[in-house]
Amino acid sequence: MDKRERADVFRIRLTEAMVRRAVSKSALARMASVDRSTIGQLLKDDLPRLPNAQLAADVADALGVSTDWLLGLTNRPETPGDIVAAAMSLSPAERISADEQLLEWHHEAAGYKVRHVPASLPDILKTERMLNWEYAAFEGKRLPEAFAAMQKQLAWLASGVSDYEIAIPVHEMEACATGTAYYSGVDKSVRAEQLNFIADQCDEMFPRLRIFLFDAHRVFSSPVTVFGPNLAVVYVGQCYLAFREVERVRSLTNHFDWLVREATVDARHVSSYIRSLID
Template sequence: MDKRIRADVFRTRLQEAMSLKKVTRSALSRAANVDRSTIGQLLKNDYPRLPNAQLAADIAGALSVSTDWLLGLTNRPEAPGDIVAAAMSLSPAERTSADEQLLEWHREAEGYKVRHVPATLPDILKTERMLQWEYASFREKRLPEAFAAMQNQLQWLSSGVSDYEIALPLHEIEACAAGTAYYKGVSRDVRFEQLNFLANQCDQMFPRLRIFLFDAHRVFSAPVTVFGPNLAVVYVGQCYLAFREVERVKSLTNHFDWLVREAIVDARDVPFHIRSMMDQ
């Protein structure tokens, strides 16, 4: 960039940052430890002036912007650490589906497709008796919260505000039908009620709701949800790892789409497959 053009960019962005932060020339000169006239010279448009590295850094620090932005090297005014924090964050995760953060992300995704790989069967499609078994070790009041949240999410899905795609490993259905692995100890009635409900919802809400079954021997995924084009969340147990940087969201979207392409049971066939497994 030509020096004159860079000086114009610097002057314009300096004025913008001072106006936004409501910082006067005198206040900025004190914060940067220079004379007020030095700041005045940088703001004049009659001759290209650029600060030295020390002054540029001091001004950027005083205005809470990045030096790179002031000098026209980036269009992001935030400091690098703030950019990273905005692009990726950790949020505490509750076990219950009534988690306020999770509900807020669903509201944020209204109008967009939600792509979801659950840790077990999807919470949004669980029966009350299955939730009773899951939350047996929690305080009693958590179950009503979890069930009410699930019902609200199901109504939200039924309203057609957003499409919902779920990629689920086939062994999750098999384990629920057989009462093995995670579902060991769940009564047959509860398990079959759950699978019937899942199959019925797939029938009734297709194509708003689409579930694809993949073979975990061939492909794998950690629990992840992509809320439209602007947010992707990985569930790691006690916390959510949330990504808002566009390229990271695209990468996780592509990962989900790969699971769908590799699915061994298509969404149209999932209800029949679940009922066949129960019969067997």
Template sequence: MDKRYRADIFRKRLEEAMLRKGVTKSALSRETKVDRSTIGQLLKDDHPRLPNAQLAADVADALGVSTDWLLGLTNRPETPGDIVAAALFLSPAERTSADEQLLEWHREAAGYKVRHVPATLPDILKTKSMLEWEYDSVQERRLPEAYNAMRDQLEWLSSGVSDYEIALPIHEIESCAAGTAYYKGVDESIRREQLNFIADQCDQMFPRLRIFLFDAHRVFSSPVTVFGPNLAVVYIGQCYLAFREIERVKSLSSHFDWLVREATVDARNVPIYIRSLMKQ
């Protein structure tokens, strides 16, 4: 970049940062320990000039912006630490699907496609009986909130505000049908009702709701949800790992695309497959 052009960018961004922060030339000169005339020269538009490295760093620190932004090397004014904090953060995760943070992310994604890999069967498609069985072992039972949240999310999905794609390991459906692994001890009537409900919702809401079954022996995924183009969340137990940096969100969207391509049961055939398991 030409030196004069960079100096002009520096001057404009310095003015912008001072205005946003409400800092005068005198205040900035005191913060950076230079003469007021030095700050004045940096702000002159007829003879733009660049500061030395020390002054550039001091000015950036005083105004809470990055030196790279002042010099036109990036379009993000935040400091590197603030950029990382905004792009990647941890959020506490409650056991219940009524988690307010989770509901807020769904509202934020209105109008965008939501893509979800659940930890068990998808909460949005769980019956009240299945939720009762799950929450029976939770010390602080929040079944009413969880059931109401699930019902609200299902109504939200039925309204057509957003499309919902779910990639689910096929062993979750098979274990539920057989009453093994996670679903060991669940009464057969509860499991049958649950699988019937999923199959019926897939029939009624296709293509708004699409479930793809993949073989976890061949492909793997942690629980993850992509809320449109601007947010992706990985569930790691007691907290969510949330990404807002566009490239990371794209990477997790590509991961979901891979799960769909590798699916052993396509969305159109999921209801048929579930009902065939129940017959067996």
């Protein structure tokens, strides 16, 4: 980009930022500690002028945009700090599926495929009796709220707004079937009902709902959800680590696709496999 072209870009973007912020020439001059005529010269289209580094930085700071954007070096008007903050953020995570943040992200992903690796069995497919067992130790008895949220999410999935892919370690299903590990102490009828419910949903909603089972001895994943192409969230316990930068989201999407490719039980056969565990 030659000097005149860059000066034109600077003038156009400076004007755009001033309009967006409703800042006049006089106001910008005061904020940047320069004469009004100096700002006027920057905005003249018949005599394009580039500011010195100090002035460029001052007007960018006053308007809340980056100097690089004003100079045509990037198409992102945000400051570098704002870009980083938008690309990755921490959000408090509740234990229950009624978490408002989770519900908001699901609605944000309407029309896109959602890819999900749960921490245990997927909340969206849990029965009321299984939730009752899980939340028995929680104060405040959040079961009605959690179950209502689960039903709402299931109805959302059944509506066909988005496709839903879930990758689960095989040992999670096996532990539920045998009442070991996390499911130690859960009544056999509760576990059988839970697995039958997942198998039924797989049959009824395939291919809108696809579950893949992978061998954790060969591949591994932390709990993660990819909400379409613009958001990926890693669950770390007390908080969610949310990524909105395109390359990071694509990396986690590729990670999920790797789990699918390495799956030992394909989505077409998951329901029959689950029923064989019950038997």
